[in-house]
Amino acid sequence: SIDLTGRVALVTGGAQGLGEGMARALAGAGARVMIADVNEAGADTAASLGEGHGYVRLDVTDEAGWESAVAATVDQLGGLDVLVNNAGIEISSLITEVEPDDIRKMLDVNILGTALGLKHGLRTMRPDGAAGKGGSIINISSVAATIAFPAISIYSGTKSAVDRMTRVAAMESGKLGYGVRVNCIYPGLVPTAMGAGLANDMASLGLYGSPEEAVGAVIELTPSGRLGEVEDMADAVVFLASDASRFINGAGIPVDGGMGM
Ligand code: NAD
Known part of the structure; x- marks a missing residue:
């Protein structure tokens, strides 16, 4: 089994749902986990993980918030080895009915939020950063980035953007010697x-x-x-966080029971 003892993980959107499951599985494998979420129920989720974990209020669209969330993680938990960019929103609509405000909300959380996570995660984990030991970043895309579903045109576009940002971030990290692997998963419907x-x-x-x-x-x-089940996604994240996936980089891994093939 995978042992993440001594590693520190930050999970955005970890108060509930898939992010909560990922936080629980990372903690179960021995990592110290910081749950970062706009929803302050994340504090209870973090407490339920046991000793040695934490919660920080973070709106992933807020750059200053990222600076303090990352600093709090390094200060309180002793580093940053794993970042899971999981926070996301989905507002369904037919394309003929879609509202500009809803488009902007999805672009903000799913694209801007993930981009800021990559920015601050890489800055912290690269050799000159506050954590400075390399590590693993896992972005949460969606099966919706691999096959077409009705009602989620904009969401699907944002999740395709997450996929592409993953590849470029992995490329830059490699070229610049950051020592950070960057991958994404495409969860099926959970x-x-x-x-x-x-x-x-x-x-x-x-x-x-x-x-x-x-x-x-x-x-x-x-x-x-x-x-899909929450644990299906959580186990994939634990694998990508660990050295068992050490030669997997810039990849997008379907975790969808084959739905998107
Ligand atoms: P969810 O709605 O149950 O939970 C999302 C969490 O993100 C919540 O705790 C919420 O407070 C948090 N969040 C939302 N906006 C935020 C912000 N601006 N800053 C910080 N936190 C914020 O959703 P879920 O099903 O757990 O989805 C988690 C991720 O998995 C999302 O990125 C989603 O797009 C992706 N995904 C989900 C499914 C699915 O079927 N559930 C499938 C594919 C991909």
């Missing part, structure tokens, strides 16, 4: 607040007869024959 909300939206937008029918269509496309 019935978190976001995932269940999407199934409801696809039904209420008239694309499927019911949320169950929307879920059935996803399962039909999935060779593994089920939806």
Whole structure:
């Protein structure tokens, strides 16, 4: 099994859902974990991980917030070896109905938020940074960046941007000798607040007869024959955080039961 003892991980959007599962799995493998989330319920999530973990309030779209979140992690937990850029939002709409404000919100959290995470993560982990030991950054893209789904055009675009930013960040990190691997995963549909909300939206937008029918269509496309579970994503993140993935860099890994192939 994977041992992350002595490593420090920062997980954005770690208060609930996939991020909470990732935080729990990283802590379970021995890492000290900082949960960074706008939702202050993240403090309770961090406390539930046990001793040696922390919570910092962070809106990933706020650059000053990133500076203090990263500094708090290095000061309180003793470094930064793993960054999971997981915070994200999805606002469903048909492309014919999409609202500029909703587009901006998704661009802000999913693209700007991930970009700022890459910026401050790399600056902190590169040799001249406050943590200075290299490490691993894992961005959370989506199966929506690999196949088309109705109702999530803008979201899909933002998740494709996460995929492309991952590749360029890995390239720059290598060329400049930062010693930081940068990868992303494409989760399949998981019935978190976001995932269940999407199934409801696809039904209420008239694309499927019911949320169950929307879920059935996803399962039909999935060779593994089920939806994703939080632990499926969390285990992939632990692997990418660890030395077991030491020669995986600039990759996008589907964790979707084959749905996106
Ligand atoms: P969720 O809505 O359950 O949780 C998202 C978390 O992010 C929340 O704790 C929220 O407070 C936090 N967050 C939102 N905006 C933030 C901001 N500006 N700054 C800091 N934190 C913020 O969603 P989830 O299903 O756990 O999704 C997690 C990630 O996985 C997202 O990036 C999502 O796009 C991606 N994803 C989810 C699915 C799925 O089916 N659930 C599939 C593919 C990809």
